[in-house]
Amino acid sequence: MADVMTTTTWAPRGAWAGILQSGHRGTAGKSGVRVEARDGLGIASLIAPASGDAPLAAAMKARLGLDLPSTPAVASSRTHAAVWAGPGQWLLVANDRTGFADALQALSDVAAVADQSSGRAALRVSGAAVRNALAKGCMLDLHPAAFPIGMAALTSIAHIGVHLWRAEDGPEGAVFEIMVARSFAGSFWSWLSASVAEFGCDIIANEASTGRG
Known part of the structure; x- marks a missing residue:
């Protein structure tokens, strides 16, 4: 009997697939933090x-x-x-x-x-309480006087190496771009999702982020 050949189709998945889901997390009401997946970079x-x-x-x-x-x-x-x-x-x-x-x-x-497009996981975090949330694990002083718009750093957050920089402010305050090695995406989100919960957090994940793209 001839062997049956099977073909497997591999579909690319975003770094946050299976990790992030759009919605609200933590305290109800107005959110103090906004987290946006930055897949496709x-x-x-x-x-x-x-x-x-x-x-x-x-x-x-x-x-x-x-x-x-x-x-x-x-x-x-x-x-x-x-x-x-x-x-x-x-x-x-x-x-x-x-x-x-x-x-x-x-x-x-x-x-x-x-x-490095497939090897990094990136998030944009912002909001009125974003500094308070990041301060729970970030070793840097993120006060505007110490970390102005346009500043960048290689540091660690919750013992995970990150590349961090401050973008232009948004409608609700400071905006930070955070990039980690893709293999640490789940661990980083476990920490961040717990840190933002007390402030209320809106999560924006596109189709690539959730694995549906």
Whole structure:
């Protein structure tokens, strides 16, 4: 009897699939925190050569209109962000992956480039109580005087390594972008979901985030 061949179709899933669900969590009433899954981003690490970052800086400016931060900061446009990740190192973040591979190819002549799009899990957290929620596990002082708009940091939250930066304020206050290794997404959400519960939290997860896309 001939063997029966079976074919398995693998469908991509967002980093928050099976973890985040849209809705409200914690205290009823007006929410003090808003959490939005940031699936579908293009993410890559850029490392300048030992000879310096001038060629990379010029390429980033010409192609994406971004200035490379030389301090723990983020430079943003409508479509991309360059986030400081250490001396001579950055994360390039694109709001979507359209044309991202071409951009990375263009930069590969002037930097070591590694696509991290499927290896990171990203959230945008905001709201009037967002600092109080993050303070339960974050080692940094996130007060506006100490952590202004545009500042970035590599730190730990609840003993999990994170890349954190502050975006432009939204209608309800401060906005923070948080990125963790995808393998820690579940652990990070376990901590964050407990930390925001007392303030009430609105969760926004798109189809890719929930695994339906």
